[in-house]
Amino acid sequence: MTDHDPNRPGDPVERLAALRHEFGEHGGVNMSIEASTTFTVMEAGTMPEIFQGRLGPDAGGCYLYGRHFNPTVFVLGRQLAAMEGAEAGYCAASGLGAISAAILGLVDQGDHIVAGDTLYGGTWAMLAEFLPRKCGVTTTFVDASDPDAVAAAMTDRTKIVYCESVTNPTLRVADLPRLAEVAHARGARLIVDNTFAPLAITPIDHGADVVVHSLTKFVNGASDFIAGAVVGSGEFIGSLMDLHTGPLMILGPTMDPQVAHSISLRLPHLPIRMIEHARRAMIFAERLRELGIEVGYPGLAEHPDHELFRRIGRPEYGYGGLLTIDAGTRERAERLMEDLQNTEGFGWMAVSLGYFDTLMSCSASSTSSEMSDDALAAAGIAPGLVRMSIGFTGSLDQRWSQLESSLRRVGLV
Numbered sequence: 001m002t003d004h005d006p007n008r009p010g011d012p013v014e015r016l017a018a019l020r021h022e023f024g025e026h027g028g029v030n031m032s033i034e035a036s037t038t039f040t041v042m043e044a045g046t047m048p049e050i051f052q053g054r055l056g057p058d059a060g061g062c063y064l065y066g067r068h069f070n071p072t073v074f075v076l077g078r079q080l081a082a083m084e085g086a087e088a089g090y091c092a093a094s095g096l097g098a099i100s101a102a103i104l105g106l107v108d109q110g111d112h113i114v115a116g117d118t119l120y121g122g123t124w125a126m127l128a129e130f131l132p133r134k135c136g137v138t139t140t141f142v143d144a145s146d147p148d149a150v151a152a153a154m155t156d157r158t159k160i161v162y163c164e165s166v167t168n169p170t171l172r173v174a175d176l177p178r179l180a181e182v183a184h185a186r187g188a189r190l191i192v193d194n195t196f197a198p199l200a201i202t203p204i205d206h207g208a209d210v211v212v213h214s215l216t217k218f219v220n221g222a223s224d225f226i227a228g229a230v231v232g233s234g235e236f237i238g239s240l241m242d243l244h245t246g247p248l249m250i251l252g253p254t255m256d257p258q259v260a261h262s263i264s265l266r267l268p269h270l271p272i273r274m275i276e277h278a279r280r281a282m283i284f285a286e287r288l289r290e291l292g293i294e295v296g297y298p299g300l301a302e303h304p305d306h307e308l309f310r311r312i313g314r315p316e317y318g319y320g321g322l323l324t325i326d327a328g329t330r331e332r333a334e335r336l337m338e339d340l341q342n343t344e345g346f347g348w349m350a351v352s353l354g355y356f357d358t359l360m361s362c363s364a365s366s367t368s369s370e371m372s373d374d375a376l377a378a379a380g381i382a383p384g385l386v387r388m389s390i391g392f393t394g395s396l397d398q399r400w401s402q403l404e405s406s407l408r409r410v411g412l413v
């Protein structure tokens, strides 16, 4: 399924809308929040079976305990699974909670992972430092936009090929159909972090086995919750909640049901938000290019992965809300961000993304600072690279005029 056809079945927004609507306990249009940490057992004799996971609510038993399973959190997991075209999903207290659970669900001591060399800093630290030291699980980092390099790095112990659909901060697009082929040829699973491209890319449609999200970013959209999700096969999601070996159950990165409820109410306007983030990012990218600025945006024809994004993505939801500007040096990048924030009020210097206002950071000295200088250079993260998550507050003309004024003031044009 590689030729893009906007009419093909499986549009993420249609899949979400086709899901059974969750009404509230009293018939409310919104679902209720299940705020209980524990659930009443009606017959004492059924307790052992409930504990062994053999008598859940779908088998005539009941829920057990909030760390194991909460119905409100489960609804959000189901909604994200529908959006991604997965069989099942569950949520975690953070993106890294979801990512670590997904990874630990697939590896044992001594196993091996092949991962892209341009990853979110926290994920990079988990793979490069935490897992080898704490679990004896090693990772080989390769350029994930080169599936042959990924194939060459695989060993008999490789259980996971891990990548981001659109990389942070270089905005390279993963060739998911080929990566899935490479992973499956050696019996490994493909895990894709789709935080940067919700709706625009649906990795399961292209062969990914598991998709993880930091819901903290675009999906939530208001920068007020840390949250994550993992979706995949029903069997895999069930295994993450196993009472003995499930990382979601045993390590306890439990999402609060109030958070699940809030995020669930923001999914209906995710498409509208993504389209507007992307529309503005595209217009800024084109205008920056006209001014001769070094701009990176997958919507631009000269971006190395533009064609790939067009082919596997859904351009009706745009090419994402992030763009990069190479200011040449770290000093100039810092002057630009300070001017944009403190003089123009264009956006805020902050490390996150997917907020309704524009957020800016200098990746090499912030979100990717866990990486060594060599790793930064290999991944193409220049010291003066400013990552911008383009917001949609204010008018487009107002924001462009602020951006252009700052660029002139710091001498970039």
Ligand SMILES: *Cc1c(COP(=O)(O)O)cnc(C)c1O
Pocket (backbone or CB within 6 Å): 094, 095, 096, 097, 120, 122, 123, 164, 168, 193, 195, 196, 213, 214, 215, 216, 217, 226, 227, 228
């Ligand atoms: C933020 C982020 C994460 C980590 O998510 P948290 O919610 O902060 O734990 C993982 N991957 C990507 C691409 C991110 O941007």
